[in-house]
Amino acid sequence: MSSTSDRDAQGTGERTGLAALVFDSRARSLFFQVVLALAIIAMIVVAVQNAAANLAEQGREFGFDFFDRPSDIQILTTFGTWLVGYEAGQNSIFDVFLLSIANTLIVAVAGIFFATIWGFLLGIFRLSHNFVLNSFATFYVELLRNIPLLLQIFFWTAVLRIVAPSERGTYGTLIPGLLQFDAKGIYGPYPVPHDGFALTMYALVVGIIAAWGFGKYAAKQQDATGKQLPTFRVGLGLIIGLPVLMFLVTGRPMSIEWPNFVTEGPVFRRGFERGVGSYIAPEFMALFLALTTYTAAFIAEIVRAGIQAVPKGQSEASAALGLPDNLAMRKVILPQAFRVIVPPLTSQYLNLTKNSSLAAAIGYPELVAVFAGTTLNQVGRAIEIIAIVILVYLTISLLTSAFMNWFNNRVKLVER
Amino acid sequence: MKKTMMTVVAAATLAAGAAGAATLDDVKAAGKLKCGVSQGLPGFSTPDDSGAWTGIDVDYCKALAAAVLGDAEAVEYVSLSAKDRFTALSSGEIDVLSRNTTWTITRDTDLGISFVGVNYYDGQGMMVPKSFGVTSAKELSGATICTNTGTTTELNITDYFKQHGMEFELVALENSDEVIAAYGAGRCDVFTTDRSGVAAERLKLANPDDHMVLPETISKEPLGPSVRAGDEQWAKIARWVLNGVIEAEEYGITSANVEEMKGSNNPSVQRILGVGDNDYGAPLGLDADFIAKAVAQVGNYGEMYERNVGPDTPLKLERGVNELWTNGGLMYAPPVR
Numbered sequence: 001m002s003s004t005s006d007r008d009a010q011g012t013g014e015r016t017g018l019a020a021l022v023f024d025s026r027a028r029s030l031f032f033q034v035v036l037a038l039a040i041i042a043m044i045v046v047a048v049q050n051a052a053a054n055l056a057e058q059g060r061e062f063g064f065d066f067f068d069r070p071s072d073i074q075i076l077t078t079f080g081t082w083l084v085g086y087e088a089g090q091n092s093i094f095d096v097f098l099l100s101i102a103n104t105l106i107v108a109v110a111g112i113f114f115a116t117i118w119g120f121l122l123g124i125f126r127l128s129h130n131f132v133l134n135s136f137a138t139f140y141v142e143l144l145r146n147i148p149l150l151l152q153i154f155f156w157t158a159v160l161r162i163v164a165p166s167e168r169g170t171y172g173t174l175i176p177g178l179l180q181f182d183a184k185g186i187y188g189p190y191p192v193p194h195d196g197f198a199l200t201m202y203a204l205v206v207g208i209i210a211a212w213g214f215g216k217y218a219a220k221q222q223d224a225t226g227k228q229l230p231t232f233r234v235g236l237g238l239i240i241g242l243p244v245l246m247f248l249v250t251g252r253p254m255s256i257e258w259p260n261f262v263t264e265g266p267v268f269r270r271g272f273e274r275g276v277g278s279y280i281a282p283e284f285m286a287l288f289l290a291l292t293t294y295t296a297a298f299i300a301e302i303v304r305a306g307i308q309a310v311p312k313g314q315s316e317a318s319a320a321l322g323l324p325d326n327l328a329m330r331k332v333i334l335p336q337a338f339r340v341i342v343p344p345l346t347s348q349y350l351n352l353t354k355n356s357s358l359a360a361a362i363g364y365p366e367l368v369a370v371f372a373g374t375t376l377n378q379v380g381r382a383i384e385i386i387a388i389v390i391l392v393y394l395t396i397s398l399l400t401s402a403f404m405n406w407f408n409n410r411v412k413l414v415e416r
Numbered sequence: 417m418k419k420t421m422m423t424v425v426a427a428a429t430l431a432a433g434a435a436g437a438a439t440l441d442d443v444k445a446a447g448k449l450k451c452g453v454s455q456g457l458p459g460f461s462t463p464d465d466s467g468a469w470t471g472i473d474v475d476y477c478k479a480l481a482a483a484v485l486g487d488a489e490a491v492e493y494v495s496l497s498a499k500d501r502f503t504a505l506s507s508g509e510i511d512v513l514s515r516n517t518t519w520t521i522t523r524d525t526d527l528g529i530s531f532v533g534v535n536y537y538d539g540q541g542m543m544v545p546k547s548f549g550v551t552s553a554k555e556l557s558g559a560t561i562c563t564n565t566g567t568t569t570e571l572n573i574t575d576y577f578k579q580h581g582m583e584f585e586l587v588a589l590e591n592s593d594e595v596i597a598a599y600g601a602g603r604c605d606v607f608t609t610d611r612s613g614v615a616a617e618r619l620k621l622a623n624p625d626d627h628m629v630l631p632e633t634i635s636k637e638p639l640g641p642s643v644r645a646g647d648e649q650w651a652k653i654a655r656w657v658l659n660g661v662i663e664a665e666e667y668g669i670t671s672a673n674v675e676e677m678k679g680s681n682n683p684s685v686q687r688i689l690g691v692g693d694n695d696y697g698a699p700l701g702l703d704a705d706f707i708a709k710a711v712a713q714v715g716n717y718g719e720m721y722e723r724n725v726g727p728d729t730p731l732k733l734e735r736g737v738n739e740l741w742t743n744g745g746l747m748y749a750p751p752v753r
Contacts, residue, residue, distance in 0.1 A: 057646040058506060058528035074574045074586035088574045166602025168548070183602040184560055184585075267548045268558035268605060274583065282603065283587070363589040363598075369565070373499050374588065377566040380527035382503050 111291040119299025144297040156286040187259035190278040196253040203246035211235035283364035306341035338411040346404035439650035451477035452510035458616040459725040479710035488713035499566035532655040534640040539633035541611035553632040557582035562604035572635040660707035662749035664716035671715040
């Protein structure tokens, strides 16, 4: 420190031009930024050279040609294997890459959807004057957000194993007439669409567009005349009614495939027949339950904080204007609370997606477990594979962020 | 600020240089050998009641440390999952990988590692509950199977079922304890890994006697230590310590009689023990008596086997193909001469 000030002092005495630069805060900050940028670039260059030298020394190549190689490994039946139609030996490593991304996305999307619903409910419970609801929500939040997620994933895995009947040839019922389960998974009906089912899907799209149009029209009517139209009921009728009507008119072009429980024959053929009906692996369930319940605890706190951030005067003013409670919540409190809720909510969505990589511990075949695990061991291209995995997570996160920013822009306070 | 940057660049350049240095020098400088072992496989590498690592794979690391550093206890054990083991070795986190690892051509060429030999000839086996009444692996079509991810067993099992036109579901888990727990809970019908591993993991089940190992051995699993590729000298050291302890058994040199044997007039024994003018250690950068040190502190191959996996241990594995070639087995070390 002292030497620097010495030099500064000398500089001031001899060369006024340089001294002026030293004391110019903009020039100084530019100088430090350039130095920092150079240092970072130098470190990256050295790291890359180092890696290249080490790879060359070990006689290893760098490249992405491994994607074309066949994958010889059996992978647990999941959404991804169903989507890709995976069969060991028939598919390439690129297909394994795709299926592992699909598995990551499905658990992330399902987790985000249910964690949001459950989190909002808990957040509202936290503010409830009902003692039981309030204490339950407080207890839940404090318990779940303070236990490491990995432990919770193991907990749900263990719970599913204890609850499920483990003997081959026995099963339990989850929802009578709909869902059965055993130690190897959950089994339910599988809808098989026939020719003409596409029309029902078109009807659904038309219904959604019509409901949106009616909403716009109703809002305009209310602005012009003050008269309120039953938007919610008409919208629901359009979205559900139109497809159902089309489904019936086209002669119900869909059949339901029920799981088939086999009691005869070789011991490993007994139990639920493979490939009949729909199937969920217990590894998915454990991960999904852990991610959902854990993230919901954080979302609950975000929602509670968001609602409490709206000044009390707002609800009092709504009451004074004669707005009923539910309308005040929907039209006055929540829109303002959303401004506070959305940014931290985005972080929770990103966390949930990234946390799904913990599934490697319980054998759910997602990106890290299969692609950065099994595949990496098969082909040995650690640098390439880890870089790809990083890029995939980055892409998923940036897309989520972009969507949430768009949503945030819609709900944020419009300043006039 | 400039000075700081220079330091950073200098340090990074130095680090790049150090990566190319010989493993032997690094080990000697550190005064200890970093040895990659399993997460706990009885008989091969597992911590005992007092937390000290034991097992036939651990004994190899001890022998290597004794030969290189003169102290069998100068070993730092790094517990690794099957998935992480090769990256740990090729990145330099460990000096030697001695973790019941199968030698295959892909691993020897693609993963940046080199195998130095075989310390246990194994094959893949399968375990099922006795209650299924199954007697052969050919009856397993439709079964759900649990195994470790990142292993050759994961590949072999797919091959075997495809070859026999059978269907199966595979649950691949990272941690060995999780695999046997999943099997115990009925998540899987079949547990598979190397036969020695099946014998070891079976002991972890609540009622080991309710489970049986099927007679089929569906693969060759030559298990052995490996080192980082690109360091020829270190690979040779690792190879000749393994060969040395096998040679020692062949010539009847044990931890008990090694000093006495130094006086032997058998030239083969003299060469192995580095007595007189025999110095096979110098070209490796080691002392002439490096094999003698390993045998004195840890024992010969036979001693390692009997102590860790032999018939008198809980694993109760007969020598079988792991006998010396002179007794009809496969253990055949190139001569020290």
